[in-house]
Amino acid sequence: MAKKPSMGRQKIKIAKIKKKNHLQVTFSKRRSGLFKKASELCTLCGIDIAIVVFSPAGKVFSFGHPDVECIVDRFFTRNPRPNSSAFQLVEAHQSASIRELNLQLTQLLNELEDEKRRGESLDLMRKDSQKRFWWEAPIEKLELNELEQLRDSMEELKKKVTNQSNNILLEIKPPRMNTASSTTDIRSFGYCDGFF
Amino acid sequence: MTRKKVKLAFITNDSARKATFKKRKKGLMKKVSELSTLCGIDACAIIYSPYESQPEVWPNTLGVQRVLAQFKRMPEMEQSKKMVNQESFIRQRIAKASEQLKKQHKENREKEMTEVMYQCLTGKGLQNLIMADINDLGWVLDQNLKEIYKRIESLKKMTPTQVAPPAAPPPPPPQVAAATCEMLARGVHGQEQKPAVESGNVEGMQRPQWYTEWMNNPNENLGFGHGDEMMMQFADNHNAMWSSAFFP
Numbered sequence: 350m351a352k353k354p355s356m357g358r359q360k361i362k363i364a365k366i367k368k369k370n371h372l373q374v375t376f377s378k379r380r381s382g383l384f385k386k387a388s389e390l391c392t393l394c395g396i397d398i399a400i401v402v403f404s405p406a407g408k409v410f411s412f413g414h415p416d417v418e419c420i421v422d423r424f425f426t427r428n429p430r431p432n433s434s435a436f437q438l439v440e441a442h443q444s445a446s447i448r449e450l451n452l453q454l455t456q457l458l459n460e461l462e463d464e465k466r467r468g469e470s471l472d473l474m475r476k477d478s479q480k481r482f483w484w485e486a487p488i489e490k491l492e493l494n495e496l497e498q499l500r501d502s503m504e505e506l507k508k509k510v511t512n513q514s515n516n517i518l519l520e521i522k523p524p525r526m527n528t529a530s531s532t533t534d535i536r537s538f539g540y541c542d543g544f545f
Numbered sequence: 546m547t548r549k550k551v552k553l554a555f556i557t558n559d560s561a562r563k564a565t566f567k568k569r570k571k572g573l574m575k576k577v578s579e580l581s582t583l584c585g586i587d588a589c590a591i592i593y594s595p596y597e598s599q600p601e602v603w604p605n606t607l608g609v610q611r612v613l614a615q616f617k618r619m620p621e622m623e624q625s626k627k628m629v630n631q632e633s634f635i636r637q638r639i640a641k642a643s644e645q646l647k648k649q650h651k652e653n654r655e656k657e658m659t660e661v662m663y664q665c666l667t668g669k670g671l672q673n674l675i676m677a678d679i680n681d682l683g684w685v686l687d688q689n690l691k692e693i694y695k696r697i698e699s700l701k702k703m704t705p706t707q708v709a710p711p712a713a714p715p716p717p718p719p720q721v722a723a724a725t726c727e728m729l730a731r732g733v734h735g736q737e738q739k740p741a742v743e744s745g746n747v748e749g750m751q752r753p754q755w756y757t758e759w760m761n762n763p764n765e766n767l768g769f770g771h772g773d774e775m776m777m778q779f780a781d782n783h784n785a786m787w788s789s790a791f792f793p
Contacts, residue, residue: 365585376584383576387590388634390573393556394566397593400577401616403586409616410627417628421613424591424600443632450635451553457642464649471656478663485663488692493700500693502666507686513671514679 376405384412392451397423397430415443566594574603587612658685 366372380402387400391414399413399420411417423430478485484499491499556562570592581588581604589612590603602609616624629637658681665671665682674682 361583363579363582366583372584376580376586379576379580379583383573383580384629384634385638386569386573386576388631388638389553390566390569390592391631392553393551393569394562394594395555396566396595399591400588401590401612402577402580402588403612403615405584405586408627409619409623411616411624412629412634414631416630420591420593421616423593424609424613430593447631447635448554450632450639454635454639454642455553457639457646461642461646461649464646464653468649468653468656471653471660474660475656478660482663482667484666488689488696491696493697496693496697496700500690500697503686503690503693506662506665507683507690509665509671510679510683510686513674514676514683517676517679 372405380404380410384410387412387414392447399424415440563596566596570594570601574601577603587615589613654681655685658682659689662686662689 366375383400383402387398390396391398397414397420399411399417401409401411401417403409413420422428475485479487483491483495484502488496556565573592574590577588577590580586588603589609591609592601594601658678661669661674661678661682662685671679671682
């Protein structure tokens with residue numbers, strides 16, 4: 350269940366990658382990172398940009414703000430940035446929704462970071478406990494008789510859990526046995542025909 | 546390179562914005578260049594900023610024209626299939642982050658309930674758990690039990706005769722004895738402290754002669770803490786014997 354440790358950041362040579370699948374993976378990751386940086390640059394500095402990238406397989410990926418077509422046209426026709434009030438209105442709209450989206454994204458990323466940190470501290474706790482009690486060691490490390498003992502204890506606990514779960518369910522259902530109180534109970538819950 | 550977290554919003558301070566722009570634009574161009582070289586692909590970047598009348602480009606004007614021409618030559622469908630703008634790109638990022646968050650939640654929940662499981666194994670009561678916890682606890686127990694049964698199964702398959710040390714052997718098979726000592730040394734909680742040598746599989750299992758001989762000659766390869774060696778020797782013997790006696 351523990352995450353396999355990755356190699357971390359490695360310094361690589363800037364030359365065409367030899368292994369094909371390494372090349373594919375690198376393309377995928379770096380293209381994604383590149384678009385992310387472009388998106389951030391747009392947000393932070395309010396600039397217009399277009400990036401066009403061909404994949405090793407020949408597919409084309411593009412990122413553009415306000416959009417790729419607009420930038421490509423502007424580049425080829427050498428037109429200055431559109432300045433009409435219509436354009437500015439559209440742009441204001443877009444900026445507003447982009448602002449919203451960025452807020453939403455930031456919130457999610459923060460939550461994700463918090464959960465990751467929580468996961469890490471839970472892992473540490475687990476590692477600690479594993480050293481102290483033999484039955485908390487990872488299952489691969491246990492001897493056969495230890496496994497059998499653990500199995501028996503867990504099966505017992507499982508019975509208790511099933512029991513408790515039934516108890517909780519019974520607490521929700523009105524009891525049928527007590528004639529004195531049950532009539533009022535059943536009436537108030539309205540379960541009369543449903544459950545029994 | 547600063548490691549302060551930058552807020553994902555328009556930088557209102559003019560000079561800060563300009564400085565950020567210069568740095569990040571430079572970094573972005575470098576990244577495009579690296580991507581192109583590492584993967585041997587064509588790419589271009591065009592940046593219009595309020596600071597320059599002409600767009601800043603990579604690799605150069607001619608290079609950009611070439612790539613864009615190549616781009617335009619592709620069918621419309623292909624062009625737009627992987628085309629994104631700020632809005633669609635950020636939505637994609639949001640979707641991905643949501644997925645990751647959900648997954649992380651689930652992982653953490655599992656870890657949490659595993660803690661609860663171990664606490665309950667050592668006697669903590671179930672009364673304070675709500676229905677959702679009870680359900681998840683049951684799930685975690687099932688997962689663990691599945692793994693335990695699988696492991697027991699595979700261990701039994703490997704060395705079947707080692708499964709069943711007799712109830713009161715003098716002395717007990719080394720690896721079981723070692724385990725017992727280990728258990729006691731690690732201070733086992735009373736609840737699970739069943740006798741280590743208790744096992745019902747002995748009956749009905751034929752023990753090869755060499756096993757009995759080995760049991761009766763304890764002095765040969767005894768030694769707690771040599772559990773691994775023991776297993777090895779044992780396994781060697783048993784392979785030879787097993788192949789003839791039990792797997793003709």
